[in-house]
Every structure is written in C-alpha cells, then in structure tokens.
Amino acid sequence: xxxxxxxxxxxxxxxxxxxxxxxxxxxxxxxxxxxxxxxxxxxxxxxxxxxxxxxxxxxxxxxxxxxxxxxxxxxxxxxxxxxxxxxxxxxxxxxxxxxxxxxxxxxxxxxxxxxxxxxxxxxxxxxxxxxxxxxxxxxxxxxxxxxxxxxxxxxx
Amino acid sequence: xxxxxxxxxxxxxxxxxxxxxxxxxxxxxxxxxxxxxxxxxxxxxxxxxxxxxxxxxxxxxxxxxxxxxxxxxxxxxxxxxxxxxxxxxxxxxxxxxxxxxxxxxxxxxxxxxxxxxxxxxxxxxxxxxxxxxxxxxxxxxxxxxxxxxxxxxxxx
DNA sequence: CGGATATAGTCAAGGACATTGACTATTATA
DNA sequence: TATAATAGTCAATGTCCTTGACTATATCCG
Numbered sequence: 067x068x069x070x071x072x073x074x075x076x077x078x079x080x081x082x083x084x085x086x087x088x089x090x091x092x093x094x095x096x097x098x099x100x101x102x103x104x105x106x107x108x109x110x111x112x113x114x115x116x117x118x119x120x121x122x123x124x125x126x127x128x129x130x131x132x133x134x135x136x137x138x139x140x141x142x143x144x145x146x147x148x149x150x151x152x153x154x155x156x157x158x159x160x161x162x163x164x165x166x167x168x169x170x171x172x173x174x175x176x177x178x179x180x181x182x183x184x185x186x187x188x189x190x191x192x193x194x195x196x197x198x199x200x201x202x203x204x205x206x207x208x209x210x211x212x213x214x215x216x217x218x219x220x221x222x
Numbered sequence: 223x224x225x226x227x228x229x230x231x232x233x234x235x236x237x238x239x240x241x242x243x244x245x246x247x248x249x250x251x252x253x254x255x256x257x258x259x260x261x262x263x264x265x266x267x268x269x270x271x272x273x274x275x276x277x278x279x280x281x282x283x284x285x286x287x288x289x290x291x292x293x294x295x296x297x298x299x300x301x302x303x304x305x306x307x308x309x310x311x312x313x314x315x316x317x318x319x320x321x322x323x324x325x326x327x328x329x330x331x332x333x334x335x336x337x338x339x340x341x342x343x344x345x346x347x348x349x350x351x352x353x354x355x356x357x358x359x360x361x362x363x364x365x366x367x368x369x370x371x372x373x374x375x376x377x378x
Numbered sequence: 379c380g381g382a383t384a385t386a387g388t389c390a391a392g393g394a395c396a397t398t399g400a401c402t403a404t405t406a407t408a
Numbered sequence: 409t410a411t412a413a414t415a416g417t418c419a420a421t422g423t424c425c426t427t428g429a430c431t432a433t434a435t436c437c438g
Contacts, residue, residue, distance in 0.1 A: 078245055083371065088234045122416065123414080198354060199358055203355075206243070279385080288427085293387065294424080
C-alpha cells in the first residue's frame with residue numbers, strides 16, 4: 067500500500083476504457099465471422115432501419131452528424147451490402163434507405179456477440195451488478211436529456 | 223406498453239452516451255472557467271505528468287498513439303502553457319516534458335468539475351450505486367488486461 | 379574499442395472521417 | 409404561382425491520426 071490516496075481513476079476514463087473494450091472485442095469477433103468491413107456506426111444505423119426504412123436526413127439526425135457525412139456512410143454501407151437505396155414513394159427528392167438481408171444477419175451476429183460479452187462481464191461481477199450498471203447508465207443519460215435517449219455521436 | 227420486447231439498448235451505446243455526456247459537460251464548464259483550448263487528451267497526459275515528468279515516447283505509449291501524434295499533441299499543450307519541454311538530463315536525444323503551474327491548475331479545475339458531475343449522477347441513482355459502477359467498470363477493465371489499466375485511446 | 383543496431387524526436391505526405399459551402403431537384407407555403 | 413424550405417450530392421477544407429524518412433544520440437557486442 068504505497069499511496070492509494072493519489073487520485074481515483076476518473077470515471078470518464080473507466081467509461082472510455084470499457085466502451086473501447088466492448089467495441090474492439092465486437093469487431094474482432096465480427097471480422098472472424100466474415101464481417102471485416104463493418105464500422106462502429108453501422109450498428110446504430112441498422113438498428114434504426116431494422117424497424118422501418120428511413121431517409122438520409124433521418125440517419126444524419128440519428129448519428130448527430132451532417133447529412134453529407136451520413137450520405138458517405140450510407141455509400142459505404144451500401145457497398146458492403148448492408149443497406150439499399152431505393153426511390154422514395156411519396157417524395158421524388160428523397161431516397162428510402164432500407165436494411166438488406168445481409169444487414170439483418172449482421173445485427174443478429176452483433177447481438178449474439180454482445181450477449182456473449184455481457185455474460186463474460188457478468189462472470190467477473192455478477193448478473194445483478196450488470197443489470198444495475200445498465201439501469202443506472204440509462205437513467206443517468208435519460209435524466210440529462212429529458213427522458214429520451216439522445217443521438218449517438220460515437221466518436222470525438 | 224407498445225413493444226418493450228423489441229431490443230434492449232446495447233450496453234455499448236449506453237457507455238458511449240454516458241462518456242460523451244461527462245466529457246461534453248466537462249468541456250463546457252472548463253470553457254466557462256477560461257480553459258477553452260483544452261482537448262480531451264490533455265487530462266490523461268497531465269495526470270501522468272503530475273507525478274513526474276516524462277518523455278514523448280512515454281506519452282505516446284500512455285495514449286496508445288504514435289510518437290508523431292504525441293509530439294503534435296505536446297506542441298498544442300505547450301502552446302497552451304500546460305506543459306513545457308526541457309532538455310533531458312541524461313539523454314541528449316530525449317526531451318523532458320513537465321507539467322506547468324497552469325497545467326496543475328487545470329487538473330484541479332477538472333477534478334472539481336468531475337466531483338460535481340459525479341455528485342449529480344449520484345443524485346439520480348445513489349452514492350452506493352455510483353460506487354458500484356466505478357468498482358465494476360474498473361474490475362471489468364482490469365480483468366481483461368491482466369490487472370493493469372491499459373492505455374487510453376480516447377477516440378475511435 | 380568501434381561498427382551495427384536501437385531509440386528519441388521531428389518533418390512531410392497521405393488517409394479517414396468529419397465539416398462548411400454551393401448547387402440541383404422537388405415540395406410546401408403564402 | 410412566386411418564394412421559401414427540404415433531400416441529396418459534390419467539392420473543398422480541417423482535424424487528427426498514420427506511415428515513411430531522416431538526424432542525432434545511445435547501447436550492444438564481437
């Protein structure tokens with residue numbers, strides 16, 4: 067016990083490290099399953115499109131980036147076969163971006179990997195503590211944003 | 223209760239949102255105190271240099287980036303007056319990077335802000351839950367890295 | 379000892395990924 | 409129906425990181 071007094075590890079650092087750990091492990095395992103071209107933002111987009119298709123602007127708002135950035139991301143996702151652009155029925159300016167079968171398969175793979183990772187985490191704490199972690203983080207984020215989960219903005 | 227069954231919010235998303243929330247609030251408050259030029263990586267560097275000076279390579283390893291990237295960051299931090307480069311006593315190739323008085327003041331300000339933010343978080347959960355959060359995150363990260371906290375790599 | 383090799387730091391070029399700005403086509407408004 | 413707002417794209421730029429190349433100094437080892 068040299069000097070435990072110095073400085074507790076900043077919570078921000080712990081959050082960053084835990085996040086990176088999760089994301090890095092996810093992408094390692096995805097690559098092993100044949101999804102080597104997946105970028106972190108893909109998941110957020112596909113999760114939104116799983117329920118129903120959306121426009122480029124929808125996705126820009128979802129991610130909290132400009133529509134130009136969203137457009138480029140969709141380019142990449144479309145090249146990878148995860149989404150498809152189609153003409154929009156009601157609005158000739160807009161395009162409908164829809165998830166593809168491959169996109170849905172990716173989501174299923176991601177969810178399986180996340181389940182595995184969360185089990186691993188629960189093994190070093192406990193099922194209850196992991197539940198509390200999830201609940202508390204959600205509460206904290208929602209309170210700050212008036213009960214709604216905000217856009218993601220994965221990086222910074 | 224429409225469809226609660228759909229999909230639980232991924233833990234990764236909660237971690238990312240909580241992290242951003244903390245970092246964004248920190249920088250807003252720092253700017254209000256006259257530290258508008260502070261970048262997220264500053265804190266990690268200053269925290270390491272608070273105990274003792276280090277070299278550029280030390281900082282590159284700390285951040286998990288190349289020494290070129292570290293060098294540029296140090297340029298910025300030196301321009302801001304938070305660190306100072308000095309010739310290294312023992313090694314004429316190396317330079318000693320030391321924290322300045324302004325750097326120390328910034329750390330004190332950061333810590334005060336973090337304390338305030340963690341109190342705010344504890345107000346929406348509880349002191350005990352926040353303690354558990356910190357403990358569990360630390361455990362999870364340490365277990366994955368053999369009992370040691372790894373480098374930061376803030377973004378990605 | 380002294381030549382091969384490793385290391386600290388920097389400069390330069392390029393890449394990844396975002397931004398702002400400008401533009402077209404279409405839709406909504408007044 | 410003129411005017412303003414909106415969806416999408418292209419181009420240029422900015423930030424921050426990387427790889428590659430280089431100099432100066434330190435260390436290793438035959």
